[in-house]
Amino acid sequence: xxxxxxxxxxxxxxxxxxxxxxxxxxxxxxxxxxxxxxxxxxxxxxxxxxxxxxxxxxxxxxxxxxxxxxxxxxxxxxxxxxxxxxxxxxxxxxxxxxxxxxxxxxxxxxxxxxxxxxxxxxxxxxxxxxxxxxxxxxxxxxxxxxxxxxxxxxxxxxxxxxxxxxxxxxxxxxxxxxxxxxxxxxxxxxxxxxxxxxxxxxxxxxxxxxxxxxxxxxxxxxxxxxxxxxxxxxxxxxxxxxxxxxxxxxxxxxxxxxxxxxxxxxxxxxxxxxxxxxxxxxxxxxxxxxxxxxxx
Amino acid sequence: xxxxxxxxxxxxxxxxxxxxxxxxxxxxxxxxxxxxxxxxxxxxxxxxxxxxxxxxxxxxxxxxxxxxxxxxxxxxxxxxxxxxxxxxxxxxxxxxxxxxxxxxxxxxxxxxxxxxxxxxxxxxxxxxxxxxxxxxxxxxxxxxxxxxxxxxxxxxxxxxxxxxxxxxxxxxxxxxxxxxxxxxxxxxxxxxxxxxxxxxxxxxxxxxxxxxxxxxxxxxxxxxxxxxxxxxxxxxxxxxxxxxxxxxxxxxxxxxxxxxxxxxxxxxxxxxxxxxxxxxxxxxxxxxxxxxxxxx
Numbered sequence: 001x002x003x004x005x006x007x008x009x010x011x012x013x014x015x016x017x018x019x020x021x022x023x024x025x026x027x028x029x030x031x032x033x034x035x036x037x038x039x040x041x042x043x044x045x046x047x048x049x050x051x052x053x054x055x056x057x058x059x060x061x062x063x064x065x066x067x068x069x070x071x072x073x074x075x076x077x078x079x080x081x082x083x084x085x086x087x088x089x090x091x092x093x094x095x096x097x098x099x100x101x102x103x104x105x106x107x108x109x110x111x112x113x114x115x116x117x118x119x120x121x122x123x124x125x126x127x128x129x130x131x132x133x134x135x136x137x138x139x140x141x142x143x144x145x146x147x148x149x150x151x152x153x154x155x156x157x158x159x160x161x162x163x164x165x166x167x168x169x170x171x172x173x174x175x176x177x178x179x180x181x182x183x184x185x186x187x188x189x190x191x192x193x194x195x196x197x198x199x200x201x202x203x204x205x206x207x208x209x210x211x212x213x214x215x216x217x218x219x220x221x222x223x224x225x226x227x228x229x230x231x232x233x234x235x236x237x238x239x240x241x242x243x244x245x246x247x248x249x250x251x252x253x254x255x256x257x258x259x260x261x262x263x264x265x266x267x268x269x270x271x272x273x274x275x276x277x278x279x280x281x282x283x284x285x286x287x288x289x290x291x292x293x294x295x296x
Numbered sequence: 297x298x299x300x301x302x303x304x305x306x307x308x309x310x311x312x313x314x315x316x317x318x319x320x321x322x323x324x325x326x327x328x329x330x331x332x333x334x335x336x337x338x339x340x341x342x343x344x345x346x347x348x349x350x351x352x353x354x355x356x357x358x359x360x361x362x363x364x365x366x367x368x369x370x371x372x373x374x375x376x377x378x379x380x381x382x383x384x385x386x387x388x389x390x391x392x393x394x395x396x397x398x399x400x401x402x403x404x405x406x407x408x409x410x411x412x413x414x415x416x417x418x419x420x421x422x423x424x425x426x427x428x429x430x431x432x433x434x435x436x437x438x439x440x441x442x443x444x445x446x447x448x449x450x451x452x453x454x455x456x457x458x459x460x461x462x463x464x465x466x467x468x469x470x471x472x473x474x475x476x477x478x479x480x481x482x483x484x485x486x487x488x489x490x491x492x493x494x495x496x497x498x499x500x501x502x503x504x505x506x507x508x509x510x511x512x513x514x515x516x517x518x519x520x521x522x523x524x525x526x527x528x529x530x531x532x533x534x535x536x537x538x539x540x541x542x543x544x545x546x547x548x549x550x551x552x553x554x555x556x557x558x559x560x561x562x563x564x565x566x567x568x569x570x571x572x573x574x575x576x577x578x579x580x581x582x583x584x585x586x587x588x589x590x591x592x
Binding site for chain 2: 196
């Protein structure tokens with residue numbers, strides 16, 4: 001059981017990870033941290049976290065190791081690479097990947113861990129930088145129930161909504177479902193605003209009407225005001241959303257289902273990235289509509 | 297000023313209109329009602345409303361006349377046809393069309409009214425049958441401020457969120473913006489669920505995770521449980537949503553903007569209607585995904 005006072009490894013101290021690790025320090029856990037760019041871990045080291053040169057070192061003596069890195073290739077290296085977590089962890093150490101990544105890779109890493117007595121959970125999050133900062137993340141978990149039970153209190157330090165969705169990969173699949181819903185709602189929000197502006201309406205006033213009822217979505221309520229203000233800062237990066245949608249679309253093809261809305265969203269976001277928007281926030285999709293570049 | 301005690305004409309006593317007219321009776325207005333199918337007005341007549349054989353008769357002595365009918369062609373006939381409202385109304389009578397209809401037609405009817413001293417407002421609603429029943433409609437109004445001010449208290453009897461969005465047609469344009477946002481969110485909700493089911497997840501459990509954060513929408517929270525329960529009853533008819541989306545798309549083309557998400561939604565809903573779903577509720581879009589008929 002990973003209780004306060006125990007040692008937790010933490011790999012990936014970017015925007016999300018830094019906030020999440022900070023909450024673990026606040027709750028009394030002892031951290032061993034690693035990050036590709038060392039400086040980003042400095043604020044945590046200043047607060048007492050132990051710096052580690054490799055992911056494997058972060059697992060030394062740890063009851064659990066949390067990872068939240070960028071892309072599936074990073075997950076693969078951190079878990080299965082030389083001095084990776086699976087090889088370096090003592091049997092019984094629970095490894096928790098909170099990166100949004102491939103369900104198939106999550107199953108592969110889980111199997112590699114199982115072969116050496118190291119349980120691996122996939123536990124991606126939603127809620128973004130704000131949710132991480134305010135410890136209000138939604139955490140979607142896949143893996144073995146016993147391993148989940150042993151780290152559930154640890155996960156709850158980072159967010160109140162922690163659900164074991166099923167076996168290995170189920171957390172990632174749930175996160176894909178989450179991103180698919182966002183893709184549709186974001187298109188709806190952009191198009192509702194683009195229409196309102198083209199029709200000569202006052203879009204702020206339109207929002208007071210349309211967010212009040214059945215047209216509302218988190219995207220409309222939270223991103224539309226930023227779109228109107230010309231605020232396209234991330235938040236949630238376009239390049240990361242593209243990564244997520246590509247994974248989801250690849251999975252959907254393997255499962256032989258058609259998701260034309262997701263296909264459309266991916267196509268539009270790829271176009272946005274080609275036009276220089278990869279490092280903008282996802283609400284920058286609105287620019288594609290403003291620039292008349294949002295054709296089917 | 298249309299205050300309680302004054303006579304109000306009410307044309308269109310279908311599912312929506314019947315509830316809305318009932319609230320006006322409750323609030324002390326005296327109603328003159330007309331409907332194409334007389335029986336549907338009977339419950340209101342039983343409560344003291346006066347039956348009228350034509351729309352024009354419903355305007356006799358009225359401070360205002362409310363209409364909520366089916367399609368733009370019905371609006372045209374009720375307002376501009378023989379014994380229609382514009383010809384039959386005394387100068388100063390405020391005519392309020394609450395049908396979701398064409399912005400261009402709203403401007404045409406407004407102009408016809410203005411020519412004979414009869415102000416016309418377009419005031420479509422969102423909130424559906426439940427919102428109508430519970431007097432919680434959102435009402436989006438276009439027209440002249442003085443006419444709006446004179447009937448605002450009347451409108452507030454049917455819902456708390458009443459906003460003058462602009463000149464003639466602005467109410468309809470706002471409603472189009474509303475429907476466009478719903479179209480995107482509904483695709484997102486269907487695809488998120490279709491993915492979750494195909495991945496072998498427990499979709500009810502997935503909803504507890506994904507409705508908690510940034511993936512949430514009114515459609516996801518309210519329609520996804522009905523989709524899972526196999527409840528495709530209207531609610532809001534597929535055939536009416538198709539009508540709305542066709543109007544919005546026609547307007548968007550006139551305004552030279554591209555709304556690929558709306559185009560996709562219309563195409564999918566038209567396919568659903570061709571397959572026998574026209575009289576289902578809009579959440580029946582999910583069936584298209586279940587039946588592998590939701591290709592781009």
